[in-house]
Amino acid sequence: MKSFSFKKLFENDRVIVVLSILAACFCWLLVVTTNNTKTNQTIRGVPVDLEIQSTAVSAMGLNVIEGGDTKVDVTVYGDRSVIGQLKPEDLHITARMSDVVGQGTYDLEVRPVTTDSDFEYVQFSPGTIRIKFDQLVTRKFKIEQIINGISVSPGYILDQQQQYANPAEVEITGPKVELDKIDKCVVVAELEEPLEKSYVTDLPIQLWDANGNTINSDDKHLTINHSESQLVIPVLKYKEMPLVVEYLNVPSGFPLEELSPTLSDEIVELAGPAGIIDALSEIRLGYIDMKYLDLDRASYTFDLEMPSTQFVNLDNINSVTVTFDLEDFSESYFNITDIKMVNIPNNFDIKLVSTYIYNVKFVGDPEVLRNLSAGDIVAEIDFSQRTVTTGQYKVPVNVSVPSKGLVWAVGDQSAVIQVTEK
Numbered sequence: 001m002k003s004f005s006f007k008k009l010f011e012n013d014r015v016i017v018v019l020s021i022l023a024a025c026f027c028w029l030l031v032v033t034t035n036n037t038k039t040n041q042t043i044r045g046v047p048v049d050l051e052i053q054s055t056a057v058s059a060m061g062l063n064v065i066e067g068g069d070t071k072v073d074v075t076v077y078g079d080r081s082v083i084g085q086l087k088p089e090d091l092h093i094t095a096r097m098s099d100v101v102g103q104g105t106y107d108l109e110v111r112p113v114t115t116d117s118d119f120e121y122v123q124f125s126p127g128t129i130r131i132k133f134d135q136l137v138t139r140k141f142k143i144e145q146i147i148n149g150i151s152v153s154p155g156y157i158l159d160q161q162q163q164y165a166n167p168a169e170v171e172i173t174g175p176k177v178e179l180d181k182i183d184k185c186v187v188v189a190e191l192e193e194p195l196e197k198s199y200v201t202d203l204p205i206q207l208w209d210a211n212g213n214t215i216n217s218d219d220k221h222l223t224i225n226h227s228e229s230q231l232v233i234p235v236l237k238y239k240e241m242p243l244v245v246e247y248l249n250v251p252s253g254f255p256l257e258e259l260s261p262t263l264s265d266e267i268v269e270l271a272g273p274a275g276i277i278d279a280l281s282e283i284r285l286g287y288i289d290m291k292y293l294d295l296d297r298a299s300y301t302f303d304l305e306m307p308s309t310q311f312v313n314l315d316n317i318n319s320v321t322v323t324f325d326l327e328d329f330s331e332s333y334f335n336i337t338d339i340k341m342v343n344i345p346n347n348f349d350i351k352l353v354s355t356y357i358y359n360v361k362f363v364g365d366p367e368v369l370r371n372l373s374a375g376d377i378v379a380e381i382d383f384s385q386r387t388v389t390t391g392q393y394k395v396p397v398n399v400s401v402p403s404k405g406l407v408w409a410v411g412d413q414s415a416v417i418q419v420t421e422k
Contacts, residue, residue: 040122041083042075046091048110048129057100057133065175065221066132072110078119086119093121095129103177105132134175141185142169143205143229149191152235156196157271159234159312166230170205174222181220183210187229197274199233236271238314242282243268245302245322248289251400251408252378258406264321268304272311280307285320294363294410295331298324329406330366333359336379339397339415343384347422350383353392354415360399364407376401381415392418 048070057064074091076083095108108131110124143165152158170185187203205227207215217224243266250256268283285302300322306313336357344350357379362369380398394416399409 037081038077038079039083040075040077041086042073043086043088043091044073045071046074046088046093047071049092049094049113050097050131057097060100060102061135062100062103062133063136063175064131065134065136066105067130070129070131072129073125074121075123075125076119077122082118093124095131100131100133103134105130134177136173137176137179138171138173139179139182140169140171141182143167144184144186145231146186146188147191147231147233148189150189150233151191151194153194153196156194156235156237156274157312157314158195159236159271162232162234164232166232167226168229170229171225172207172217172222174217174220178215178220178222181209182207182215184208187231189231189233195233195235196237198235200230202228202230205229236310236312237274237277238269238271239277239280240267241270241280242266243285243304243320244282245285245300246287248287249291249398251290251398251402253400253402253404254290254408255405259324262323262325264323265304265315265317268317269314270306270311271314272307276308276310283307285322288322290408291411293324293408294361295326295329298326326363328366329363330369331361331363331410332369332372333361334372334374334377336360336377336397336399336413337374338377339379339381341381341383341417343382345383345388348388348390349420349422350388351418352415353418357397357399357413357415360413361410362401362407363410364401365405368401368405368407372401372404372407376404377409378402379413381417388419390419390421392416 050064050068071088072093074093076086076091092113093110094113095110097108099108100106107128109128110126112121115121145163145165150158165187172179172182172185184207186206186208188206189199189201189203191199205224207217207222207224209215215222243263245261245263247256270277270283272280283304285304286300288300301319302322303319304313304317337355339352339355339357341350341352360377362372378400380400381395382398386395394414397413397415399413401407401409
């Protein structure tokens with residue numbers, strides 16, 4: 001058996017290398033633990049907390065406008081085991097705010113908020129930070145509309161009274177000195193072709209100074225509650241529209257076309273959305289009840305109402321008077337003795353209680369009235385136009401003079417009936 005030899009062991013190069021490394025580590029550890037446990041450490045990107053000392057600044061109505069997000073590199077001295085673990089958020093530093101006496105830009109000294117027993121602050125890089133202070137105010141500005149190159153095709157008009165921007169105003173918050181530079185807020189539209197329909201588009205809101213120069217809100221630390229406004233330019237098509245009246249209770253066989261009333265205005269020029277106005281052929285003024293067209297009531301005034309709020313009355317006609325020429329007409333009175341009932345329901349028995357209608361007034365052409373007899377007059381109760389119930393009650397009677405020309409009954413006529421179920 002071979003004996004162990006230290007001489008041969010130390011002649012082995014690998015053993016020598018391993019032993020050298022172990023010896024070096026031991027020496028380093030010995031030095032660190034016995035002689036030098038503290039050192040400097042630089043922590044980079046440490047935020048400067050300005051809120052801690054902002055009370056006095058706020059009392060002056062000032063706010064940090066620029067520099068509030070500044071970060072610095074901080075060198076600290078302390079035990080390796082402590083400072084080696086530090087992160088930027090572990091350090092609390094601020095700036096010397098006592099130098100701030102009003103709005104403006106200041107170079108403020110960086111300083112720790114408090115001392116720390118575990119380490120010392122050695123150096124700040126940079127040692128001062130530049131901070132801008134100003135009053136932070138909020139103002140409202142109306143949005144002005146600037147439209148270049150606006151025109152419309154023939155047959156169309158601009159409804160400028162209904163032109164608008166939405167929103168119509170903005171709220172801007174920022175340094176007072178910067179808000180004082182704003183002269184107006186505008187949206188600018190550049191149009192190249194004549195319009196044939198309403199123009200609707202979103203446009204950026206621009207801030208202009210008194211010289212018409214654009215103010216960059218980001219550069220000036222301005223906050224706007226809206227970045228865009230929708231511009232609406234209504235474009236309407238205009239058209240001449242005839243005015244007409246309709247009639248109620250026209251007697252059977254009456255020649256309505258022969259009445260020929262006179263309208264104070266027969267045509268009105270309107271403007272409206274193209275798709276809607278193209279579908280219209282006339283404007284209806286209202287209704288005239290033939291039962292009440294009489295010698296002493298031959299004129300009717302109607303308010304001219306637009307088909308919708310989207311229309312514009314270009315002629316500014318507010319009302320139209322409809323007049324019937326009844327100057328040569330006359331009146332006569334007749335007793336009606338023959339009242340007919342038509343369209344009687346099968347499940348009812350109906351009897352006339354009133355067999356006469358006295359003193360019915362007729363208006364019309366004098367020649368027609370002279371030749372008119374009671375036998376020419378038709379009086380009907382039409383049950384198809386009403387609900388029938390049992391009992392005794394009054395019902396309307398339709399009175400007409402068929403095929404006799406311009407003559408009609410005036411007023412409401414009625415008769416009493418008795419209804420029973422079969």
